[in-house]
Amino acid sequence: MAAKVGVGLLGLGTVGGGVASILQNPDERHPLVGELELIRVAVRDLNRPRPVALDASLLTTDPSAVIQDPAVDVVVEVIGGLEPARSLILQAIAAGKSVVTANKAVIARHGQEITEAAAAAGVYVLIEAAVGGGIPIIEPLKQSLGGNRINRVSGIINGTTNYILTRMAEEGAAYDAVLKDAQELGYAEADPAADVDGLDAADKIAILATLAFGGSVDRAAVPTEGISGLQGVDVDYANQLGYGVKLLAVAERMAVSGDPLPLSLRVQPTLVPMDHPLAGVNGVNNAILVEGDPIGRVMFYGPGAGAGPTASAVVADILNIAGIRQASDGPGKVDPLLAAGSWRPCALADSGDIRQRHYVRFKTKDAPGVIGNVGGCFGERNVSIQSIVQFNASDAGAEIVVITHEVSQRQMNEALEAIQALPEVSGLAAHLGCL
Ligand code: HSE
Numbered sequence: 001m002a003a004k005v006g007v008g009l010l011g012l013g014t015v016g017g018g019v020a021s022i023l024q025n026p027d028e029r030h031p032l033v034g035e036l037e038l039i040r041v042a043v044r045d046l047n048r049p050r051p052v053a054l055d056a057s058l059l060t061t062d063p064s065a066v067i068q069d070p071a072v073d074v075v076v077e078v079i080g081g082l083e084p085a086r087s088l089i090l091q092a093i094a095a096g097k098s099v100v101t102a103n104k105a106v107i108a109r110h111g112q113e114i115t116e117a118a119a120a121a122g123v124y125v126l127i128e129a130a131v132g133g134g135i136p137i138i139e140p141l142k143q144s145l146g147g148n149r150i151n152r153v154s155g156i157i158n159g160t161t162n163y164i165l166t167r168m169a170e171e172g173a174a175y176d177a178v179l180k181d182a183q184e185l186g187y188a189e190a191d192p193a194a195d196v197d198g199l200d201a202a203d204k205i206a207i208l209a210t211l212a213f214g215g216s217v218d219r220a221a222v223p224t225e226g227i228s229g230l231q232g233v234d235v236d237y238a239n240q241l242g243y244g245v246k247l248l249a250v251a252e253r254m255a256v257s258g259d260p261l262p263l264s265l266r267v268q269p270t271l272v273p274m275d276h277p278l279a280g281v282n283g284v285n286n287a288i289l290v291e292g293d294p295i296g297r298v299m300f301y302g303p304g305a306g307a308g309p310t311a312s313a314v315v316a317d318i319l320n321i322a323g324i325r326q327a328s329d330g331p332g333k334v335d336p337l338l339a340a341g342s343w344r345p346c347a348l349a350d351s352g353d354i355r356q357r358h359y360v361r362f363k364t365k366d367a368p369g370v371i372g373n374v375g376g377c378f379g380e381r382n383v384s385i386q387s388i389v390q391f392n393a394s395d396a397g398a399e400i401v402v403i404t405h406e407v408s409q410r411q412m413n414e415a416l417e418a419i420q421a422l423p424e425v426s427g428l429a430a431h432l433g434c435l
Pocket of ligand 1: 158161187189195304
C-alpha cells in the first residue's frame with residue numbers, strides 16, 4: 001500500500017475546522033481521503049474552543065513547525081489575510097511542500113510570485129477554494145475548458161452579499177440583521193467590509209481572469225463597487241421593470257488578441273433580467289457563467305461560502321496533490337495544466353472603453369419637457385435608450401429611471417454630465433450596471 005500523505009493545517013477557523021472534520025471522517029468518501037493524515041495544526045490560541053475535536057498534541061502556535069515537520073507533505077493555508085499568509089505559503093514552497101489555499105486576497109495580489117516560486121520548486125499551489133466556495137470552477141478553467149478561447153467570465157461570486165440581497169428582497173429584512181446572520185453562518189470575511197464593498201468579489205474575478213485569459217491583471221485597478229450604497233428603491237424599480245439586482249463580477253476580453261491582451265474587469269451592483277440564468281441564484285449560492293469558443297455558455301452553480309462547501313474544495317485540491325504524489329513518489333516536474341502558470345501578458349483596458357448597459361435614476365422637477373430633455377442629452381451623445389420611465393411624480397418632484405442599450409462608459413459619463421447640468425434635474429440618485 002502507498003504511504004500516507006501528511007497534511008499540515010495552518011488555521012483552524014471555519015474552513016480549517018471543516019477540512020479537519022472531513023479528514024477525520026473518511027468513510028464512504030473517495031478511498032484516497034483515507035490515505036490523508038492530519039499531522040499538525042497551527043492555531044493562534046491553544047485554549048480557544050474548536051469547531052472540531054482534535055488531539056491536543058496536534059496543535060501548535062508555531063506555523064513554521066507545521067511547515068517544517070518532515071511528515072507534512074501538503075501545507076493547507078486557511079488563515080486568510082495577506083500576512084503572514086503570503087510569507088507562510090512561500091516558506092512552504094521553499095521547503096518543497098505543495099500548498100492548498102483558500103486565500104483569494106493573497107492569490108489575487110501575489111499569485112504570480114507564488115506560481116513562479118512553486119514552478120521553480122517543482123511543487124503545486126492549488127486554489128479551488130479561493131473562488132466560489134464549494135463550486136468547482138478553478139480546475140474546470142485550468143483543465144476541462146482548456147480547449148476553448150474564453151471570451152467572458154461573469155457571475156455572482158460573493159456569498160455574503162448575495163445572501164444579504166436575497167433576504168432583503170424576499171423578506172424586506174434589515175441590512176444589519178442579515179449581515180449578522182451571514183457572519184454567524186461563517187459566510188462573511190473577518191472584516192465584512194471586504195464582502196459588502198465588493199473587494200472579495202474583485203479578488204475572485206482577478207483570479208478567474210488570470211486563469212481564463214492566461215495572464216495576471218493589476219488587482220488594484222479593478223473598478224469595484226459594493227452593495228453598501230445600494231438603495232432599496234432601486235431594487236424595487238428594477239423589479240417593476242423585470243430585473244433582479246445582483247452584485248456581479250465580470251471579466252471579458254476587449255479584443256480577439258493583443259500583446260498585452262486588453263481585458264475589462266469590474267464588480268458592481270447590476271440589474272439582471274428575471275429570465276437570465278444568474279437571476280435565480282439566491283442566498284449564499286454563487287454562479288459563474290463562462291462563455292467560450294467553441295463551448296458557448298456553461299454555468300457553474302452552488303454554495304459559495306461556508307465551512308462545508310469550502311472544505312470540500314480544499315480537500316479536492318489535497319487529493320489532487322496526493323494522487324500525483326503517490327503516482328510519482330515525490331516532488332519533481334509539475335503537470336502544466338494543474339500548475340497553471342501565466343502564458344502571456346494581459347492588461348486592463350481604460351475603464352472608459354468598458355461597454356455595457358446602464359440603469360440610472362435621476363431626481364427631477366415634475367415639469368413639462370423633462371423626459372424630452374433627458375432623452376435629448378442621451379441622444380446627442382449617441383447613447384441609445386432602451387426604456388425611460390417616470391416614477392413618483394408629485395409637487396415634490398419626480399424620479400426618472402433610464403435603462404440604456406450597450407454603450408461605452410465614456411459616452412455614458414458625458415451624457416450624465418450633460419443631464420446633471422440641466423436646471424430641471426436635481427441629481428443622479430443611482431447608477432447601476434445592467435445585463
Ligand atoms: N466571504 C466570502 C463570501 C467567503 O461571502 O463569498 C467565500 O470566499
